[in-house]
Amino acid sequence: MANYCEVIFPLPLFQTFLYRLPEEMTGKAWVGSRVVAPLGQRKLIGYVLEIKNDRPEPGFRVKEIIDCLDDKPIWSESFIKFILALSDFSLSPPGLFMRLSEPPSRKQKLELKVRLTEKGQQALTSGKLKGRKQDLLSLLADRQLSPLYLKRKLGIKEINPYLKSLEENGFIEIKERVWKSRVEKNVQKANPRQLSLPVRPEGESEAEKKMLEKLVRRENDSFLLSGSQKKRQKLLAKLIDFACQDNGLVLVLVPEIQRLEKWRKFSDSLTSPHILWHSQLTEKEKSENWALAVSGEVRVVFGTRSALFLPVEPLSLIIIDEEQDDLYYQTEGPVFDARAAAEIRAKIDNSLVIFSSGCPGISRYYHHREKGTLINLGEEKPSYNLSFSRMGIGQVIKKELKEDLGRQLATESQSFFFVNRKGYAGYLFCPSCGFVARCQKCRIALSLKKKNGELTCGYCGEISQALEQCPVCGKKLRPGRIRGSQYLKEQLSETFPEQAVEVLEEGLGDTRIRQIARKVRSGKTKLLVGTEYAIDHLPEGLFSLVVLINPENSLNLPDFRASERTFATIYKLLELVKNDTGSKVVAVVTGPEPEVIRQALSRNYEIFFEQEIDYRNLLNYPPFSCLVEVNLKAGSLRNSARRSRQLLEKLRADFPALEIIGPRITRQMWRREKKEIKLFLRLISQEQLAELLVLLKEFRQKRPSPHLAVRIWK
DNA sequence: AGCACGCCGACT
DNA sequence: GTCGGCGTGCTC
Numbered sequence: 001m002a003n004y005c006e007v008i009f010p011l012p013l014f015q016t017f018l019y020r021l022p023e024e025m026t027g028k029a030w031v032g033s034r035v036v037a038p039l040g041q042r043k044l045i046g047y048v049l050e051i052k053n054d055r056p057e058p059g060f061r062v063k064e065i066i067d068c069l070d071d072k073p074i075w076s077e078s079f080i081k082f083i084l085a086l087s088d089f090s091l092s093p094p095g096l097f098m099r100l101s102e103p104p105s106r107k108q109k110l111e112l113k114v115r116l117t118e119k120g121q122q123a124l125t126s127g128k129l130k131g132r133k134q135d136l137l138s139l140l141a142d143r144q145l146s147p148l149y150l151k152r153k154l155g156i157k158e159i160n161p162y163l164k165s166l167e168e169n170g171f172i173e174i175k176e177r178v179w180k181s182r183v184e185k186n187v188q189k190a191n192p193r194q195l196s197l198p199v200r201p202e203g204e205s206e207a208e209k210k211m212l213e214k215l216v217r218r219e220n221d222s223f224l225l226s227g228s229q230k231k232r233q234k235l236l237a238k239l240i241d242f243a244c245q246d247n248g249l250v251l252v253l254v255p256e257i258q259r260l261e262k263w264r265k266f267s268d269s270l271t272s273p274h275i276l277w278h279s280q281l282t283e284k285e286k287s288e289n290w291a292l293a294v295s296g297e298v299r300v301v302f303g304t305r306s307a308l309f310l311p312v313e314p315l316s317l318i319i320i321d322e323e324q325d326d327l328y329y330q331t332e333g334p335v336f337d338a339r340a341a342a343e344i345r346a347k348i349d350n351s352l353v354i355f356s357s358g359c360p361g362i363s364r365y366y367h368h369r370e371k372g373t374l375i376n377l378g379e380e381k382p383s384y385n386l387s388f389s390r391m392g393i394g395q396v397i398k399k400e401l402k403e404d405l406g407r408q409l410a411t412e413s414q415s416f417f418f419v420n421r422k423g424y425a426g427y428l429f430c431p432s433c434g435f436v437a438r439c440q441k442c443r444i445a446l447s448l449k450k451k452n453g454e455l456t457c458g459y460c461g462e463i464s465q466a467l468e469q470c471p472v473c474g475k476k477l478r479p480g481r482i483r484g485s486q487y488l489k490e491q492l493s494e495t496f497p498e499q500a501v502e503v504l505e506e507g508l509g510d511t512r513i514r515q516i517a518r519k520v521r522s523g524k525t526k527l528l529v530g531t532e533y534a535i536d537h538l539p540e541g542l543f544s545l546v547v548l549i550n551p552e553n554s555l556n557l558p559d560f561r562a563s564e565r566t567f568a569t570i571y572k573l574l575e576l577v578k579n580d581t582g583s584k585v586v587a588v589v590t591g592p593e594p595e596v597i598r599q600a601l602s603r604n605y606e607i608f609f610e611q612e613i614d615y616r617n618l619l620n621y622p623p624f625s626c627l628v629e630v631n632l633k634a635g636s637l638r639n640s641a642r643r644s645r646q647l648l649e650k651l652r653a654d655f656p657a658l659e660i661i662g663p664r665i666t667r668q669m670w671r672r673e674k675k676e677i678k679l680f681l682r683l684i685s686q687e688q689l690a691e692l693l694v695l696l697k698e699f700r701q702k703r704p705s706p707h708l709a710v711r712i713w714k
Numbered sequence: 715a716g717c718a719c720g721c722c723g724a725c726t
Numbered sequence: 727g728t729c730g731g732c733g734t735g736c737t738c
Contacts, residue, residue: 007738011715017738040737041717060738157731160717703734705715 003053005029005065007037007046010099012704014087016049018058019065029065032073032080034102036066045069047098049080074103079311082345089344091693091700091710092334100334101309103294104286113144113175114163120171136162137171144175207375208235215239215352218248218316222343222353224323224360224368226605227377229262229575232356235377236319237266239354244272244299248316248351252302253338255325258536262321263302270300277303277310305330305338314349318342323355323364324568335631335709359571359605362564362612363623363714379603382574384583386601388593393491393549404584408545409499409526415545416538417492417529418573419485420554428455428477430470437467437477485529488549492527501527504534513537535572544578548587548601552594560621563596567608570600626683626714628692633676633707637665643706644677647699651681654695658683689714 003021019037021029029035029048037046043066075083075098083101087094116124116137124137132154139145139153151159166172211223225232236252243250254260257278267274275289275298292298293312301307305328320328320339328338339355346353355364358379368374408415428437437455455464470477485503492501502525504516517537519525530538554566577583587593587601599608617624632647634640644663651658662679683689689712700708 009715009737011737013715013737015737019738037738039716042715042737044715058738062738161730164717 003029003051004055004062005035005048005052006050007035007065008049008095008098009037009039009044009046010095011044012093013095014093014701014704017046018062020062021051022064025065025068028068028071030070030073031077032075033068033070034074035068038063038066047075047095075101075311076313078314078348082348085344085348086336086341087334088697089340090334090336091697091708092336093704096334097309097336100306101311104283104290112147114140114147114150115144115173115175116140117170117173119169120166123171132156133162133166136166140172147174205375207373210373211352211354211375212239215243215317216246218350220347220350220352221373222346222355222368223373223375224364225354225356225375225377226358226360226365227375228380229358230380231377232358233262233266235375236354236356239317240270240300240319243317244270246316249298249313250300250317250319251307251315251342252300252319252321253307253328253342254302254304254321255327256536257304259322260302261539267300267302272299273297274300274302277301277307279304279306305341308338308341308345315345315351316349317351318346318353320353320355321357323357324359324361324564326565329711331631331709335707337711358603359568362561362609362616365609366613366623376606379605382577382603383579383581384574384577384585385581386585387587389586389588390590391588393488393588404545405496405527409496412523413544414520414523414526414528414542415547416534416543416576417488417527417547417549418534418551419488419529419531419549420551420569428466428479430473430475431478432475433470433473435470435472435477485531488529492529496527499527500525501529504528504530504537506531506533532569535569535576538576540575541578543576544580544583546573546577546583546585548573548585550590551587551597551600552589552591555594555596560616560619560627563608563612563615567596567600567605570597571603571605574601574603620682622713626686626689626712628681628683628689628696629711629713630679630681630696631676631707631709631711632663632678633709635706639706640677643703643708644679647708648679650695650699655688655692658688658692 003026005019005021006016007019008016017037017039019035029051031048031051033048034045035048036043038044039046079101083094083097086092086097120137120140124134124141135154136150139150147159147163150163156162163172163174167174207223211221214221225235240250240252252263254263257280260276260278273292275292276285277289277293281289290310293301293310296313298312301310301312303310320342323339330336330338342353345351355368360368365374405415429435455466467477469475485505489501489503492499502516502519504513504520508516516525516528520528520542521539528534528538528543548570551566551570554569555562559565574585577585585601587597589597595611596608599605599611613623616622621627630647632640632644634643648660648663651660659682660679661682663677664679665677681692683692693710696708696710
């Protein structure tokens with residue numbers, strides 16, 4: 001009786017492949033273990049999803065498995081179920097998720113080395129070969145090299161046809177070997193001892209009682225926790241403690257590595273074994289933590305979205321901190337939303353998901369309120385002093401705040417200036433015809449460096465000399481001002497020449513960012529300018545003055561979530577303010593101060609929510625309709641465009657009444673190699689969504705390599 | 715994804 | 727002529 005198995009590969013494919021297990025390997029391959037198998041001309045590492053004994057009668061030749069790599073399964077059946085369900089929901093290939101989930105210490109690769117044969121040696125010395133083939137052989141004269149190195153060295157787009165023909169002629173030899181790092185130590189499965197009976201925490205509100213009930217009974221559900229950070233963390237600590245004592249495994253997710261700091265104090269005080277899991281751990285830390293996690297000893301994992309792929313025993317509790325953060329949506333590699341993934345995993349493991357945020361997403365807040373699973377712990381009244389200013393920024397600094405700042409600089413106090421425009425100082429425009437100097441390639445306004453009169457493109461980095469006259473009407477060009485971080489820095493430096501002003505924003509490089517963060521922490525830097533990016537990299541409660549420069553700007557972004565996002569940014573920003581009555585928050589606005597800004601500054605989520613939900617209702621946005629965001633990405637704009645046309649055709653044929661918004665080219669496409677096209681589909685009913693997802697899935701599976709990702713807003 | 719196969723323009 | 731770039735279809 002032969003044995004067969006279904007294998008999936010870490011490729012952008014949705015199908016599995018059937019293989020025969022050679023006799024000596026029957027009983028050595030497991031569901032959830034890895035094998036080496038031939039696929040086309042290649043040999044690849046694949047993951048066994050199913051083992052079956054029935055004799056298949058397929059219309060193709062069944063090949064044999066070459067090797068088994070694991071002596072026990074890595075993934076449990078329920079974990080595989082999770083991966084498949086996630087793939088189904090996100091339309092990303094399951095094999096790519098499996099790859100994210102491979103053990104770090106045993107990351108195995110098939111490595112190729114190219115070597116010259118004797119015949120090749122002769123051919124090289126005889127000099128019969130010409131051109132690139134000769135070049136290739138001479139590179140190999142005294143050493144073995146990898147195909148990738150050869151490809152780069154020779155500057156050829158496709159190296160394999162070369163190698164194939166040379167190998168056929170017998171000039172070279174291609175050797176492969178599996179990289180097997182040290183044999184995995186057999187980690188003892190720890191059987192955690194229950195020290196005492198878990199003390200069941202008491203709930204206060206109805207929803208809180210319901211949540212605790214579910215946790216005790218280990219039932220699946222999801223809850224939303226809102227209110228002040230302090231109150232939320234206190235309740236969460238209680239829950240984690242309970243789950244640990246009850247032998248459960250807890251996963252605490254944060255949107256970004258920096259945010260783990262917020263849990264530091266708690267994790268340090270935790271008596272149960274716990275680990276960190278994120279992409280910036282060293283290889284050593286990764287393998288150590290992995291071993292600990294799968295051993296069953298660990299009770300709590302603190303990590304970023306990648307921690308969801310640790311193949312650990314059933315989770316009893318998943319906490320999603322700062323649930324509104326967009327970083328939970330992964331756009332690179334297999335696309336997925338960690339929040340949705342957590343819910344999928346929780347359903348399979350029968351665990352509880354708790355979303356936590358001071359400013360939750362509007363839709364989530366709405367749905368949980370309707371469902372009765374909202375736990376609002378209440379906001380604490382901020383103690384800082386809030387004011388608005390309608391002067392220009394220069395004026396604000398030089399007049400309104402000068403005295404304040406001067407006084408602060410004399411003490412230990414620090415100030416933070418928040419801008420939502422990145423680094424560039426100004427642009428060049430024609431006052432009479434409105435011409436703006438733009439980058440030829442990117443069509444984005446070039447930024448003008450004041451010092452040397454150079455124009456640079458903020459996206460592609462191209463530098464050119466500033467023009468004197470307008471190329472359209474010949475009038476003299478004038479510099480215009482975008483009140484960006486650099487402009488602000490100049491203004492501050494002019495007013496306080498003896499003070500060092502630092503700018504913290506995206507794209508400075510890790511070392512520079514750490515350096516600035518250190519200077520700020522130590523109190524050396526008293527005046528700091530920063531964008532949204534800076535917020536995550538600064539400690540809480542540090543600044544006694546925070547100035548927001550035109551925070552209303554981001555309300556005008558072409559996004560139905562513009563208000564929600566602006567609110568969340570300001571909310572997060574305010575965590576940097578020192579909590580004492582002497583602290584000041586000043587918002588510089590150009591027009592009348594918008595309500596959203598006022599509510600965000602006074603941390604009034606509920607009032608903001610009520611207004612926002614009315615607006616969503618009026619304009620038929622989520623949660624009152626369902627928006628499906630579709631992203632298409634191919635190697636070139638032409639290809640993306642063709643793909644989008646195909647999709648539109650299919651959509652119009654199958655869903656004639658569907659409202660299609662777009663397609664449009666995304667902003668990022670100007671700087672990325674891959675060209676991206678985005679469109680939105682508005683749906684009214686849930687049934688329609690299911691049907692649409694089936695269509696999109698089919699569309700994607702038929703041609704899986706051009707990227708297609710969906711994001712559902714409902 | 716990567717590989718074969720087939721088509722097509724452009725060079726030794 | 728054939729080399730190499732590119733689109734299409736397939737991989738158990």
